[in-house]
Amino acid sequence: MVSTPVFMALAGLLAAVVGGVTLLPLLRAGKRGIWGTLVAAMVVATLGLYQWKGTPAALQVQSIPVPASLAEGIEQLQEAMRRNPDRVDGWVLLARSQQELGRMADAAASYERALQLAPDEPGLLVEAAQARAQADPKLLFDDTGLQWLQHARELAPDNERAIWLIGIVQRQRGQAEAAAHTWETLLPRLKDGAATALREQIDAARADAGLPPSAPSAPAAPAATGTTLTVRVTLAPALQARVASGADTLFVIARIPGGPPMPVAVERHPAQAEPLTVTLDDADSPMPTQKLSALQEVEVFARLSASGNAMRQDGDVESTPVQVKLPAGKPLEIILGPS
Numbered sequence: 001m002v003s004t005p006v007f008m009a010l011a012g013l014l015a016a017v018v019g020g021v022t023l024l025p026l027l028r029a030g031k032r033g034i035w036g037t038l039v040a041a042m043v044v045a046t047l048g049l050y051q052w053k054g055t056p057a058a059l060q061v062q063s064i065p066v067p068a069s070l071a072e073g074i075e076q077l078q079e080a081m082r083r084n085p086d087r088v089d090g091w092v093l094l095a096r097s098q099q100e101l102g103r104m105a106d107a108a109a110s111y112e113r114a115l116q117l118a119p120d121e122p123g124l125l126v127e128a129a130q131a132r133a134q135a136d137p138k139l140l141f142d143d144t145g146l147q148w149l150q151h152a153r154e155l156a157p158d159n160e161r162a163i164w165l166i167g168i169v170q171r172q173r174g175q176a177e178a179a180a181h182t183w184e185t186l187l188p189r190l191k192d193g194a195a196t197a198l199r200e201q202i203d204a205a206r207a208d209a210g211l212p213p214s215a216p217s218a219p220a221a222p223a224a225t226g227t228t229l230t231v232r233v234t235l236a237p238a239l240q241a242r243v244a245s246g247a248d249t250l251f252v253i254a255r256i257p258g259g260p261p262m263p264v265a266v267e268r269h270p271a272q273a274e275p276l277t278v279t280l281d282d283a284d285s286p287m288p289t290q291k292l293s294a295l296q297e298v299e300v301f302a303r304l305s306a307s308g309n310a311m312r313q314d315g316d317v318e319s320t321p322v323q324v325k326l327p328a329g330k331p332l333e334i335i336l337g338p339s
Contacts, residue, residue: 227293236337
């Protein structure tokens with residue numbers, strides 16, 4: 001068996017490679033679920049090692065090689081999990097890391113292992129269901145994923161992501177009226193901008209069901225202070241030749257620091273040699289229930305994609321993620337590619 005200090009050191013090293021500051025909470029508080037049953041006393045040591053509260057001897061463990069890449073870190077964590085298969089936190093960290101590399105099937109399997117150990121964590125149930133759908137070739141939720149979402153909603157009736165995703169499942173299955181009713185329960189909880197975006201989805205579902213719109217479309221609310229983030233992306237000289245053909249796509253992405261890979265705001269543009277300036281706001285969110293304006297801090301990066309797929313693929317080039325406190329006082333400058 002791998003000792004707890006050794007496992008914690010390995011987890012800390014992998015978390016550093018992923019770019020997180022702490023391993024836990026793996027899911028953010030509030031909308032990301034309650035993780036009090038996990039290792040609440042874990043903190044990051046200054047050398048990237050983890051120790052249990054009250055066990056400073058954890059810092060005296062044998063040195064573990066720092067992984068040279070996220071892929072190598074994943075291999076090390078997989079080996080640790082084979083020896084310590086009862087660690088919920090380890091399976092979730094492994095799943096998150098696999099998602100970062102686009103290994104959706106592996107991530108779904110890791111989430112499932114975590115659920116076997118913690119079947120009643122709403123946040124974990126939602127993350128696992130979403131990962132399972134992302135692993136499907138058609139991005140469809142199966143019966144198991146739906147059961148997980150329904151269980152999450154039973155445990156946490158106000159879990160907005162569970163409600164939103166259940167509505168997506170219903171839409172995928174041709175249950176347009178049911179989807180509209182599901183999403184309508186979210187409207188009283190949302191700010192004007194998010195509610196307007198969700199109402200568009202509700203009315204589209206109602207139209208498919210042969211029903212009239214739920215209410216006249218409200219005019220778009222003006223953006224509130226702090227809900228926008230201006231990002232200027234400049235391609236390094238080494239990438240200039242690559243984008244000359246015009247075949248590449250440039251994504252500018254903001255997401256929750258240390259959270260799931262699902263963006264809270266994303267814009268897609270044809271890649272170009274000239275610097276690109278975009279302004280991210282609530283309208284750029286792929287999920288009406290998760291908005292930029294609801295956050296105090298985001299992680300922002302740019303991705304150059306040959307496939308044009310928002311999911312990370314081999315050959316993509318990404319900038320180093322930068323954490324930005326909101327509201328941002330000035331535009332964020334990002335240089336994409338080797339200097």
